[in-house]
Amino acid sequence: MRQARPYSGIFCGGVSARTGPHALPLARIKKIMKRSAGETADGGARMISGEAPVVFSKACELFVAELTRRAWAATLEGKRRTVHREDVATAVHNTDLFDFLVDVVNADTAGGDDTHDVDDVGDGALG
Amino acid sequence: MDSSFLPAGGAENGSSGGANNGVVAQQAPPPIREQDRLMPIANVIRIMRRVLPAHAKISDDAKETIQECVSEYISFITGEANERCQREQRKTITAEDVLWAMSRLGFDDYVEPLSVYLHRYREFEGEARGVGLAPGGPPRGGGDHHHHHHPLKSRGPGSGAAMLPHHHHDHDMQMHAAMYGGTVPPPPGPPHHGGFLMPHPQGGSHYLPYPYEPTYGGEHAMAAYYGGAAAYAPGNGGSGDGSGRDGGSASHTPQGSAGFEHPHPFAYK
Numbered sequence: 134m135r136q137a138r139p140y141s142g143i144f145c146g147g148v149s150a151r152t153g154p155h156a157l158p159l160a161r162i163k164k165i166m167k168r169s170a171g172e173t174a175d176g177g178a179r180m181i182s183g184e185a186p187v188v189f190s191k192a193c194e195l196f197v198a199e200l201t202r203r204a205w206a207a208t209l210e211g212k213r214r215t216v217h218r219e220d221v222a223t224a225v226h227n228t229d230l231f232d233f234l235v236d237v238v239n240a241d242t243a244g245g246d247d248t249h250d251v252d253d254v255g256d257g258a259l260g
Numbered sequence: 261m262d263s264s265f266l267p268a269g270g271a272e273n274g275s276s277g278g279a280n281n282g283v284v285a286q287q288a289p290p291p292i293r294e295q296d297r298l299m300p301i302a303n304v305i306r307i308m309r310r311v312l313p314a315h316a317k318i319s320d321d322a323k324e325t326i327q328e329c330v331s332e333y334i335s336f337i338t339g340e341a342n343e344r345c346q347r348e349q350r351k352t353i354t355a356e357d358v359l360w361a362m363s364r365l366g367f368d369d370y371v372e373p374l375s376v377y378l379h380r381y382r383e384f385e386g387e388a389r390g391v392g393l394a395p396g397g398p399p400r401g402g403g404d405h406h407h408h409h410h411p412l413k414s415r416g417p418g419s420g421a422a423m424l425p426h427h428h429h430d431h432d433m434q435m436h437a438a439m440y441g442g443t444v445p446p447p448p449g450p451p452h453h454g455g456f457l458m459p460h461p462q463g464g465s466h467y468l469p470y471p472y473e474p475t476y477g478g479e480h481a482m483a484a485y486y487g488g489a490a491a492y493a494p495g496n497g498g499s500g501d502g503s504g505r506d507g508g509s510a511s512h513t514p515q516g517s518a519g520f521e522h523p524h525p526f527a528y529k
Contacts, residue, residue, distance in 0.1 A: 157303050162334060164296050166353070169335035170342045173351050179342060184355035184378060191377045192337070192362065193299065193330050195370050197307040200326060205312055216312070218321035221329070230366045233336045237328050 155190035162186040162193070200224060200231065298327045337361045 163186045170179035201216070203224035208216045210223075222238035225231040304327050308318060340361035341353050355378055363371050 156307060157299050157330075161296070161299060165331050165334045166338045168292070169338040170353060173346070177351065179345070180352040182352050182354040184381070185341075185353050185358045187381050188355045188358045188374050188378055189334055189337070191374055192358075192367070192370055193333065194307050195373065196333050196367075197304060197326060197330060198311045200329060201308045201311050204322065204326075205316060208316070214315060215317040215319050216308075216322045217319045218325045221322050221325045225329075231329075233365075234329050234332055237332050238325060 155187065156194045157190045159186040159190060162189045203228060297331060299330050301327055304330060337365060337367075340365055 163181055166181050166185065166189070167179070170181065173179050200221065204216050204220040207220040207223035207227075208214065211220070218238070225234045225238045301323060305318065305323055308323070308326060312318070337358060338353065338361070341357035344357055344360060345351070345353055359371050359374060359378075362368065362374070
């Protein structure tokens with residue numbers, strides 16, 4: 134049995150006015166893509182199909198979820214319950230798939246550790 | 261285009277030109293604003309919270325790091341997709357290029373769910389949308405997404421072809437109805453998922469082994485996907501209707517080492 138088409142309202146209501154049904158804003162994704170894509174061989178701007186950010190909105194969700202899960206594993210490993218940036222770094226270092234993030238997490242770590250939660254024990258237990 | 265009405269290029273190039281015509285901002289390439297470079301932190305946190313247990317806390321630096329990582333991820337994948345376009349002398353990066361890049365860079369487990377997601381999106385967007393990919397058939401990973409068998413191999417015993425999401429449109433319609441439960445009356449039938457509205461076979465013989473669709477449906481539906489439903493109704497899969505076909509949704513998650521329930525179907529081990 135078929136329901137009435139539910140499409141009509143989805144992009145304006147029920148979810149988020151800004152992102153539609155997507156978890157992340159497509160325009161923002163597209164901007165980041167544009168910057169990474171550069172130019173075509175003849176110097177024109179690389180174009181991005183409207184569907185590509187849609188794919189990314191979902192992909193980033195999967196990605197954040199996975200990275201978070203792995204970071205949380207590192208948090209637990211240290212017998213803590215606050216995810217710190219070091220946990221994210223550990224997750225990145227432990228996962229081949231995330232090799233491309235090494236610079237990001239290293240740069241972050243070098244940036245100083247001014248924000249420090251003190252609710253944890255065993256903070257030094259990381260890698 | 262802003263420079264087109266300027267009398268000459270000189271004003272544009274001279275960095276000391278000052279405020280002629282009041283276009284000061286045009287002189288230097290605008291610095292990349294934070295809000296253009298990163299995903300909104302609130303969205304990122306929301307996704308993070310979904311996979312963390314309720315008692316977990318997230319420090320600000322971790323949030324920011326993940327926020328940075330997301331941008332890096334997009335750049336990483338886009339760069340690869342871009343190269344492919346360059347090689348093939350195409351001007352536009354398509355969704356298919358993105359999927360291709362992901363599978364090339366090791367994120368091949370994402371391809372299947374993303375293809376399904378894209379497929380749904382196209383259906384929403386209507387017939388005009390499919391032109392990027394559908395005709396001609398992409399090399400792999402794009403248009404034939406519904407007929408891949410590999411990601412389902414590990415879904416547990418008994419998960420044969422019956423579980424495959426066939427290319428059925430009324431099936432999709434049901435999914436849509438289910439995932440937009442907020443705006444659409446739920447399909448009739450006894451709910452047996454602890455009251456949570458999940459895509460239900462509803463007499464159809466095919467059922468996604470794991471619920472991609474709720475992720476499309478916004479926060480509440482996503483909660484189901486990312487662990488909310490599993491937390492509320494543990495063990496709802498498998499025996500709910502006696503068929504065992506629901507089992508993939510929540511209960512077959514071997515990765516319990518972290519101590520939280522998460523039905524993520526494409527975990528790396």
